[in-house]
Amino acid sequence: MKQYDVVIIGAGAAGLFCAAQLGQAGKSVVVLDNGKKIGRKILMSGGGFCNFTNLEVTPNHYLCQNRHFVKSALSRYTNWDFISLVAGYGISYHEKELGQLFCDESSQQIVDLLQKECAKGKVDIQLRQAVDLIQKVENSYQIQTNGEIYQTEHLVIATGGLSMSGLGASPFGYKVAEQFDIPVVPVRASLVPFTWKESDKPFAALSGISLPISVTNRNKTFSNQMLFTHRGLSGPAILQISNYWDMGETVEIDLLPTESIVDILAELRQSSPKLQLKTVLSRYLPKKLVELWIEQQMLKDQVIAQLSKNDLQFLEQFIHHWHFLPNGTEGYRTAEVTMGGVDTDHISSKTMEAKNVQGLYFIGEVLDVTGWLGGYNFQWAWSSAYACAQGILEK
Numbered sequence: 001m002k003q004y005d006v007v008i009i010g011a012g013a014a015g016l017f018c019a020a021q022l023g024q025a026g027k028s029v030v031v032l033d034n035g036k037k038i039g040r041k042i043l044m045s046g047g048g049f050c051n052f053t054n055l056e057v058t059p060n061h062y063l064c065q066n067r068h069f070v071k072s073a074l075s076r077y078t079n080w081d082f083i084s085l086v087a088g089y090g091i092s093y094h095e096k097e098l099g100q101l102f103c104d105e106s107s108q109q110i111v112d113l114l115q116k117e118c119a120k121g122k123v124d125i126q127l128r129q130a131v132d133l134i135q136k137v138e139n140s141y142q143i144q145t146n147g148e149i150y151q152t153e154h155l156v157i158a159t160g161g162l163s164m165s166g167l168g169a170s171p172f173g174y175k176v177a178e179q180f181d182i183p184v185v186p187v188r189a190s191l192v193p194f195t196w197k198e199s200d201k202p203f204a205a206l207s208g209i210s211l212p213i214s215v216t217n218r219n220k221t222f223s224n225q226m227l228f229t230h231r232g233l234s235g236p237a238i239l240q241i242s243n244y245w246d247m248g249e250t251v252e253i254d255l256l257p258t259e260s261i262v263d264i265l266a267e268l269r270q271s272s273p274k275l276q277l278k279t280v281l282s283r284y285l286p287k288k289l290v291e292l293w294i295e296q297q298m299l300k301d302q303v304i305a306q307l308s309k310n311d312l313q314f315l316e317q318f319i320h321h322w323h324f325l326p327n328g329t330e331g332y333r334t335a336e337v338t339m340g341g342v343d344t345d346h347i348s349s350k351t352m353e354a355k356n357v358q359g360l361y362f363i364g365e366v367l368d369v370t371g372w373l374g375g376y377n378f379q380w381a382w383s384s385a386y387a388c389a390q391g392i393l394e395k
């Protein structure tokens with residue numbers, strides 16, 4: 001049996017960052033992971049450039065049943081702390097949009113940073129470790145893997161959510177919570193594309209076309225790009241609203257959020273009354289979208305001088321208030337995150353330790369904390385990992 005001050009399960013963003021803090025403070029730490037490589041989601045993230053944090057991070061960028069839970073950790077290890085760590089490693093980065101910070105070269109740089117930070121703390125990283133059993137014996141935990149038994153007084157669960165099982169995702173963290181009678185808030189795929197219902201399938205022909213939109217539901221509005229895909233709607237605006245969307249709910253899409261189609265037509269009816277509606281719409285919207293509407297008889301092409309008041313009212317609704325009912329989502333196959341997770345009412349917001357189970361900690365995405373698109377989920381991984389490490393060091 002191998003003895004460590006801390007055993008961390010999960011060599012992703014949160015697990016590695018927590019391990020590095022603890023190791024550098026002199027604790028003996030082992031990180032166990034079921035995969036062949038560390039930080040596999042980091043490597044895939046941000047299209048290969050890792051959107052590692054955001055210039056503006058507030059608790060409002062997170063969803064959690066207890067909306068106060070994230071405050072303490074986010075204020076103790078901030079986006080600026082991680083930015084200075086990145087800069088300290090000489091990693092150059094850029095803001096893409098909306099404060100989102102990406103590596104200039106590659107996500108590998110963030111994985112290398114974490115690996116070096118762990119090496120500084122002499123962290124033992126053990127890969128291909130499937131954990132079979134966890135037992136609590138008095139104040140210590142015994143963790144049995146396929147080849148070894150580890151013993152510790154501090155067990156940190158950093159096994160992430162369910163999205164992308166090909167990258168090692170598993171429900172392991174939720175099972176550990178249940179083993180120790182900690183509730184799990186029901187989980188679902190989030191930051192995820194919507195799929196077409198049967199009647200919307202003609203839009204699949206527009207796959208690859210994107211346009212700036214504004215999407216609204218009863219909770220929120222997001223303005224950004226929307227992308228038509230073979231299977232539905234995607235792009236940042238759609239992924240963002242998916243965090244706030246419930247099955248069976250309609251979302252309202254404004255396809256021309258910065259203009260008013262009625263004003264445009266009113267002006268052109270004076271200056272160029274003989275223009276065709278199709279020509280006018282194609283100036284402001286993707287031509288293929290306008291053609292598809294006409295082909296599918298969703299819209300009638302006509303000379304704009306002939307548009308009646310009713311026609312104008314219809315166009316206002318059609319362009320600015322598209323009521324879109326998704327069939328569902330693409331699910332965990334393509335989702336960036338898992339909504340729900342270990343119930344934060346049972347976790348200390350200061351130390352990430354389970355309130356009723358001494359020495360058991362949960363960090364990162366396994367918790368019921370979901371960030372917006374834009375670097376917020378990694379920031380949660382760094383901040384919750386730091387809070388946990390400080391909690392263990394202060395014991």
Ligand SMILES: Cc1cc2nc3c(=O)[nH]c(=O)nc-3n(C[C@H](O)[C@H](O)[C@H](O)COP(=O)(O)OP(=O)(O)OC[C@H]3O[C@@H](n4cnc5c(N)ncnc54)[C@H](O)[C@@H]3O)c2cc1C
Nearest residue numbers: 010012013014034045046051160168172364365375377378
């Ligand atoms: C394609 C994609 C792109 C993304 N891009 C971004 C982005 O640019 N910015 C952003 O902020 N967020 C992004 N995210 C979300 C972000 O990757 C996660 O929120 C973040 O990685 C969570 O960190 P974590 O350490 O909690 O979990 P993970 O990084 O998922 O790490 C969990 C680790 O636990 C291991 N594990 C799981 N089960 C077991 C088990 N039973 N035994 C042993 N080990 C186990 C896994 O192999 C994994 O290594 C993206 C997600 C995806 C899927």
